[in-house]
Amino acid sequence: MAMQHAQPIQHWEPEKPEDHGQLELPGIALDKSDELLESLDELEQVLEKVQLTTEEAELLRRFRRTSAENRRMILQILGN
Template sequence: MQHMQSIQHWEPEEPEYDGQLELPGIALDKSDDLLVSLGELEEELERARLTLEETELLRRFRRTSAENRRMVLQILGG
């Protein structure tokens, strides 16, 4: 034990916090590409969101009998 050198206490540098969380696998630079992509994603989600009427029709379709669902699908199919 006499030959052991003392180990200096090392603390890693803390990254500067600018309020932005970093996600693993996404390298953020100073471009707006991420904001553009998030905007496009939000638009697509809004476009795909069901209206209240569509939600009610889907709820009723799911509650009906298998025979009624089959007839509705037949009518819709042609």
């Protein structure tokens, strides 16, 4: 393909954000600082729910270190 048929590259300049001294995160209203703290508290609660306990982390570590045959047997047992 000849270069003479290629489209010319247009110069692109990103939009300049308004500088309020604070980054704006999508989905978080920064009008009130209380809203940000509430959002962070809610995020922390959700993360705590999905974080593994010490016992769960140990079981996962042992599962990963075992042989493929043992992992298949464990998964079969858990499937029943």
